[in-house]
Amino acid sequence: MHAPDFWQTDNVISRALSPLSLLWRAGAAWRKATTPALHPGCKVICLGNFTVGGAGKTPSAQALFGILTGLGHNPHFLSRGYGGTQQGPHRVDLSHDRASDVGDEPLLLARTGPAWVSRNRAAGAEAIKAAGADVIIMDDGLQNPSVIKDLGIVVIDGATGFGNGRVLPAGPLRETIKSGFSRVRTAIIIGDDKTGLAPQMPNHVSVFKARIRPENANEFAGQKVAAFAGIGRPEKFYQSLRDCGAEIALARDFPDHHLFKPHELAALRADAQKAGAMLVTTEKDLVRLPFADQTGIRTLRIALEFDDLPGMTQMIETVFAHGA
Structure with missing residues (x-):
């Protein structure tokens, strides 16, 4: 779907739909309260959105893979496999798998490194650990409570930010901004910060700016x-x-x-x-x-470039040195 225009402003439609947001939030709270959480025994770094729609998670995950391998780690990607029929846990095979099997994003990730799809994220994380990875890069999943994360990273489109700041269906947010920031320690703003989010970030969140570079x-x-x-x-x-x-x-x-x-x-x-x-x-x-x-x-072809690559690298190192 494409984001409706009213998600970008506080308007009559968004205000009228706001009561329905309470149902969405209640469903998310119930899922969190009733889902057992597992840690796979290796580090888990999750890149996700607070909003629906594309913000640049896939190129961010690929850039993170480069940082981790440069530090000597063995990262594997974990995705839900949206749009595919494969339930998993399944390691993506570029010679056989199609987007109809595993989804489009896992196919792109598999061009960079080992990529897995699993509707059950916890089972997928365990399979990746058993395959020898020492760190899992979760492509999306900040709102998924089944896997305990060592580091949560929110990826933000600098052009649109958090829209009107309302939760679905009144706005583009999957959860409240306060709830989202309670689970992340790092934010990546891609492109110019046109909505002025950087100065409003909580003190515990490190902000890194990045740009999409055509190759x-x-x-x-x-x-x-x-x-x-x-x-x-x-x-x-x-x-x-x-x-x-x-x-x-x-x-x-x-x-x-x-x-x-x-x-x-x-x-x-x-x-x-x-x-x-x-x-x-x-x-x-x-x-x-x-x-x-x-x-x-x-x-x-595109790639993500960090304005402060050494700083981002140091942030990732702390996950292994001290936890997150």
């Missing part, structure tokens, strides 16, 4: 492109292309995690050819396509 920007400079995306905020992708110097001849939005149908891909190819443009999408969208349908579609 193959030169491939799109001066090129006319036909862009399509099925992610939380497609406009972020289109702006990244513009920042690379691309001219966007047309842009097509699809729902987040959309599984593309043959007629949709045929229409996209026809529109791109008619516009005389290069067909381009995100890495996350491309992995949802069958291999045969990926031919002729370019992707903008």
Whole structure:
């Protein structure tokens, strides 16, 4: 789904829906109270959102993997596998698994390092520990009470922040801001902090700023492109292309995690050819396509860069030296 516009402001609709937020919060409280919590016996670092939609968790997890391996650790990724049918615990196999099996994000993570999917996060964490990992990177799961975390990290889109600050369905929050910050020690703000969140962070939260960097920007400079995306905020992708110097001849939005149908891909190819443009999408969208349908579609490869990489590295080191 794409976030409705009223989630960004305090308005009549959000105020009218606020009573329903109490039901959401009550359900979350019941789940927490009735779910046994397990620690797998190795360190667990969880990157998540307080809001629904994409904020940059996947590139953040990949960057964290690089820091951990640089420190000599053996990290594995753990994901719920949203959009896939695999219940798990299952280690992602790039030679056989498809997005319909394990979800799109685990496929991207598996390109970086060992990645597992498990609907039962606790069972997945135990399987990863048994496989020899000394640290688990949970991609999402701050609101999941079944696994005890050594470090919680909230990933925040600097452009949208926490929206109107209300809980679903009145706003984009999965939980109250106070509740969320009670479980994290670190915040990563990606992009310019346009909503001014950094100065408002609790004292116990270390704030790190980061940016998404295109790795193959030169491939799109001066090129006319036909862009399509099925992610939380497609406009972020289109702006990244513009920042690379691309001219966007047309842009097509699809729902987040959309599984593309043959007629949709045929229409996209026809529109791109008619516009005389290069067909381009995100890495996350491309992995949802069958291999045969990926031919002729370019992707903008991205990576996360921390403004203060030494500081972030030191933060991660403390998890192993003193706990979190």
